[in-house]
Amino acid sequence: MIHPLLPELIELQNRDRYLRPEALAELSRKLSLSLNHIYSVASFYHAFRFAPCGKHQIKVCIGAACYVKGAEAVYDAFASHLGLTGDQDTSADGLFTLSxxxxxxxxxxxxxxxxxxxxxxxxxxxxIPQVIKDFLQLASEEDAAAEAGNSSSAPGQTEIRLCCCxxxxxxxSARIMQALQEERQRHGLEFSLKSVGCHGLSFRAPLLTVFNDGLYYHYDQVQEHTLKTILGRHLSSRNAIRQIGWQAQLALHRWYNRSCACQPEVSDSPAIGQYARLVTANSGQDQPEDIAEYQQHGGFQALQRVA
Ligand code: FES
Ligand code: FES
Structure with a gap:
């Protein structure tokens, strides 16, 4: 049973990146609940913050595998790079929060x-400086793509699914997603693009599936430089002039990348590999953040059975 206050608190934290005292006071008036009660609920959950949070969240994994590989030293290096001292977790410029x-x-x-x-x-x-630089570059490319209206739902017969887990x-895969959007726009290619959840085959990452004419072409360990080969196999431009340019680029690309094998596993099933999946039946097909799609594929049915 979810506490009825949680959706309100989550919304406030999503909006302000932390629970502002003024926002909690306003919530207390709106719901006619004492401020003490609201604080007692919010402070129970570790995920809620009561201090301002940076624009970007850096989370260093200190799980067993990362710990033995030096996660604490990595964390300390981030803290020192961001100029954090004592209990501080947010950089002075408000850009990063470290945890x-x-x-x-x-x-x-x-x-x-x-x-x-x-x-x-x-x-x-x-x-660490290179990681931060790479991240800022990715973030600015994503912002630019969002502003340019590069939605991931362009119409088309062919669907490309990219695991972004x-x-x-x-x-x-984030760079590959970006490159796919650019190729689509540059050459007028007709395909829809979807980010999907883990296939359970992370050792073959990044995984990309092209769904075309009822068949699934699963590519593993996809790299940016192999994308053109993959796209060239399945897609053409919807514009005759651009199609000429696209074909010319493909010919050049093939010439320079003669050794690129890049063979897909072809199947009539969206699942990769010879195994039956039960709990993760729709991973690799569904967009994990799309609740409607989850429900459409039977999500929450088990919950109804026990209710
Ligand atoms: S222990 Fe760090 S990712 Fe698993
Ligand atoms: S994260 Fe992509 S297959 Fe697991």
Whole structure:
């Protein structure tokens, strides 16, 4: 049973990045609840903050695998790079808040660090400035893409599904997503793009599936430089002039990347590999943050049975 105050508190924290005293006072008036009661509920949950939070969240994994690979030293290096002392967790410019978290689910990349939605793997104290620089670059590219209206739901017969879960992200799926959006826009390619959850095959990350004419073409360990080969196999431009340019680029790309094998696993099933999935039946197909899609595929049915 979810406490009725939680949705309100979550909304306030999402809006302000922490629970502002003024916002809690306003909530107390709105709900005719004592401020003490609201604080007693909010302070029960570790996830709520009562102090201002930076624009970006850096979470250093200190789970077992990361710990033995030096996570504490990585955390200290971030703190020193951000100029944090004592109990401070937020940089003076309000850009970053630093914290420790338990396993991020990509232990093979230890030490793993999550900054907002991006995972960075094999982080060492010496490469903290580079990690921050890479993150800021990714963040600004994402902002630019959002402003340009590069939605992930362009119409089209072909659907490309890209796993954007932790390991695939750490292996570069955010950059691949960006590159796919750019290629689509630049060449007028007709496909819809969807980010999906973990297939349970993180050792083959990043995973990309092209769904076309009832068949699934699963590509693993996809790299930016292999994308053109993949797109060229399945897609053409909807504009005749741009199609000429697209074909010319593909020919050049094939010439320079003659050794690129990049063969997909072809199947009539969205699942990769020869195994039956039960609990994770729709991973790799659903967008994990889309509750409507989750319900459409039978989500919460088990809950109804026990209710
Ligand atoms: S222990 Fe760090 S990702 Fe699992
Ligand atoms: S994170 Fe992509 S397959 Fe697991």
């Amino acid at each position: 420790k978290v338990a396993c991020l689910g990509c232990c093979m990349l230890a030490v793993a660090v999550q900054i907002d939605r991006h995972i960075f793997g094999q982080v060492k104290p010496g490469n 932790s390991s695939c992200r750490a292996a570069g």
